[in-house]
Amino acid sequence: MKFKITKPLVGAFILLLFSSNLFAKSKISVDIINIESNEGQLIVYLHNTPEFFPMEKERAYKVIKSKIKNNKAYIELTNIPDGEYAIAVHHDENGNDEVDTNFLGIPNEDFGASNNAKGFMGPPSFKDASFKVLKDLKLTIDMD
Helix, strand or coil: CCCCCCHHHHHHHHHHHHHHHHCCEEEEEEEEECCCCCCCEEEEEEECCHHHCCCCHHHCCEEEEECCECCEEEEEEEEEECEEEEEEEEEECCCCCCCCECCCCCECCCEEEHHHCCCCCCCCCHHHHCEEECCCEEEEEECC
16 A cells, blocks of 8 residues: 655645644743732732733733742743733732722732832833743742
8 A cells, every 4th residue: 555645745744843833832930029928819910911011900811819828929820822921910918809009099919020120100011021931931020
């Protein structure tokens, strides 16, 4: 029995060879340090668009909640396609899944961001907090 190699078969073979790179997904490992207390939880928001960073948590690409132990936390964001991202971290001290604010609308709970970006008279910008994902990454966010 002869096996005939056709153009569609060659095309399918080439596509199979390169498909692992076309759909490559990465993991972002994040150490969050210097958390003020072990109370409540951390909520980590991964954003892939500057328009919604960091305030619109409902529009984050991924959201992960984490427990706090010894004033630290560790999270992994998996299956992340190549691209530009920024992370915002909220220390939800009372565990109500909300950002508690004072009467002026200023948050009463701590925040952090990737690149340890800080805002001036407001939250940090996506540009200051952003990073590129092209392979697995390890990040540290200092909540201090």
